[in-house]
Amino acid sequence: MTITGDQNLIKKMNKTIVLDEIKKLELVSRAAISEKTGLNKGTVSSLVNELIESQFVYEAGTGKSSGGRKPVMLLFNHQAGYSIGIDLGVNYILYVITDLSGDIIYEQKESIHDHSTVAILSTLIKTIRELFQKTPKSPYGIIGIGIGVPGIVNEKGTILHAPNLGWKNVKLKQALNDEFKVSVVIDNEANAGTLGENQFGRGQNAENLIYISAGIGIGVGMILRNKIYRGVSGYAGELGHMTIKADGEQCRCGNVGCWELYASEKALLKQSEAISHDENKLQQYIHLAAKGDESVMQNFSQVGVYLGIGIxxxxxxxxxxxxxVGGRLSTAEQWIKDTILSTVEQRALTYHNQKTEVIFSDLRTKSTTLGASTLAISKFFTDHEELI
Ligand SMILES: [Zn+2]
Structure with missing residues (x-):
């Protein structure tokens, strides 16, 4: 019998449906999958066998019988491979290794002092090599690398502009592809963070979700009607550079009076000369606020007001x-939350604000790494449909 292209496509689609059911339900029988999906038992059985052969699914004992034989239960093998998720911040790089369900099995953080592309690229390559060594053995090994970056990224994985790193036209994906023989996905850090919140964080049930990544700069990611909104060229969400002061300070993006100049870590750091300029500075600042330093608390409140204005x-x-609200600044929730909420209450239009909830991320600084890792996992499954 010859199999036509259409039949192949239908088979792949059905297999994806079966795998998705197993991922979603955990411990499910072939009969239950058939019932849930409407696919006939024979089809489910043969697709499951192929998934077992490719090691994405395994049999995990028997379940309760509803009459005849006890059914064999199936599980998604989330350790069939691993993914690396990276958050390239302005003053730090955070790395995680996750399994195929997004569970973190290892994490590592580095401070950045030298923003040159050469320095950061060599740090990235060196650390990713180490992560390959640290990853447990598995059928598919490291299946991909996802990176969230603080800037505008095109479809080729080139960073067109990252104002806070001072980068223009950096071919990050290509550089990593030259080093590592796995697929590399580069996205804006706020987009990756939004996906992280949507999959693992407090945004799992929201159809319309806005994620604000507040760190040295501010990035915004949007999920509208359950889909990430990227705009016509993929560059949507640069709300950190919306003007909130017409005659404000000069921003590195070229504009003046940008939101992130007043509502980010940058705004806080500017105010304290005494504390050294590194990524621990925010922690030192939080520490001072906790000890009751009035001027530091006042600075946090002020940043909260400006965050509230943009929100x-x-x-x-x-x-x-x-x-x-996520990103590093969200670790200062206690010191900025009140003024954010009161400013929103005062300024947002009542009708618009009625059903909107403003909350803080419980993934804190991990939203971007988790989202980036998920991007790599999705790409792996899309690129290797023949395996699943
Ligand atoms: Zn700007």
Missing amino acids: SNIINIFNPELII
Whole structure:
């Protein structure tokens, strides 16, 4: 019998459906999959056998009988491979290794002092090599690398502009592809963070979700009607550079009075000359606030006001159900939350704000790495349909 292209396509689609059911339900029988998906038992059985052969699914004992023989239960083998997720921050790099379900099995952080592309690229390559060594043995090994970066990225994985790193036209994907024989996915860090929140964080049930990544700069990711919104060229979400002061300070993006100049870590750091300029500075600042330092607490409050102003604009534009504040600055929740919420209350249009909730990420600084890792996993499954 010859199999036509259409039949092949249908088979692949069905297999993806079966695998998705096993991932979703955990410990499920062939009969239950057939019932859930509407595929006939013979089809499910043969697809499951192929998935077992490719080691994405395994049999895990028997379940309860509902009459005849006890059914064999199936599980997704989330350790069939591993993914590396990276958050390339402005003053740090955070790395995680996750399994195929996004569970973190290892994490590592590095401080950045030298922003040159040469320095950062060599750090990335060196550490990724070490991560390959640290990853447990598995059928597929490291299946991909996902990186969230603080800038505008094109479809080729080139960073067109990252103002806070001072980077333009850096071919990051190509550089890593030259080193590592796995697929590399590069996305804006706020987009990756939004996916992280949507898959693993507090945004799992939101159809319309805005994620604000507040660190040295501010990035914004949007999920509208369950889909990440990227705009016509893929560059949407640069709300850190919306103007909130017409005659404000000069920003590195070329504009003046950008939101992130007043509402990010940058705004805080500017105010304290005494503390050294490194990535621990925010922690030192939080420590001072906790000890009751009035001027530090005042600075946090002020940053909260400015965050609230930008968030009010976002609420008026999008009327979302959920806004999640994440990124490094969210670790200062205690010191910025009140002024954020009171400013939103005062400034956002009442009708728009009625059903909007503003909350803080519980993934804290991990949203981007988890989202980046998920991007690599999705790409692996899309690229290797023949395996699944
Ligand atoms: Zn700007």
